[in-house]
Amino acid sequence: MTDIAKTINDLPHFKVSAIRKGEGGDSGRADFELAGVFDRTEGVNEGRCWLLLPRKDVLIDFTGELKSLEAGTGAALYQTSEEPMPDMVGLAFAYLGPQWAPYHVWMVTEPKWRWDRKLFHAVDANARKIEGNGVSIVDGQEVKEWIEIKKIGQESHLSRYYPVFPDGKTTLPPIGPDGVVRGGWGHVHCEICDAHIVAESYGYIDPGEHWVCEACYDKYVVSLDLSFIKT
Secondary structure, three states: OOOOOOHHOOOOOOEEEEEEEEEOOOOOEEEEEEEEEEOOOOOOOOOEEEEEEOOOOOOOOOOOEEEEEEOOOOOOEEEEOOOOOOOOOOEEEEEEEOOOOOOHHHHHHOOOOOOOOEOOOOOOEEEEEEEEEEEEEEEOEEEEEEEEEEEEEOOOOOOEEEEEEOOOOOOOOOOOOOOOOEEEEEEEOOOOOEEEEEEEEEEEEEEOOOEEEEHHHHHHHOOOOOOOOOO
């Protein structure tokens, strides 16, 4: 028996019945409160989340906060500061929890999303030692210092942290006198399952530098299947 692929239509949907504009905050942007009803509430939680339209090219994706939710009726209030605010009354938006971003949906469901199979190579990284916030226990040892590394070669806000153990050892390759760890950025994470794609192994990469492991590509991307998003 073949499993049926999960589509964006299978996610909980929020239908907007009214939009109210609030006062502008310190940033000068006004808050908007969207009132509406969910078609189902399983997997829907108050707090930060996304609202997506079924087609990526119709409207921008909205990020905001689900302020209230009635589990029995599905009635809810959603607050966002996104502008410009188009007329969305009567439209139904797919709900996406905070552990995912809209591109996780579009990268799988858009048939024309570009993917290239590529061999991942380790990249040099800049390293610096930083103090931790208090004492952490790692592998049964007290850790007070960490090595922060950042990939060299393109702008990125991503950092990784490696513990400095009491004997001064780390799990990193040696740090050079110039503060560079040769091959220190030695893996990337699969956007779907978070598994490591290690140096000299293959994965799939899109133009936004998002990586997916070969197993998830075959299981989800090829089938346009969103079943990794649990509700």
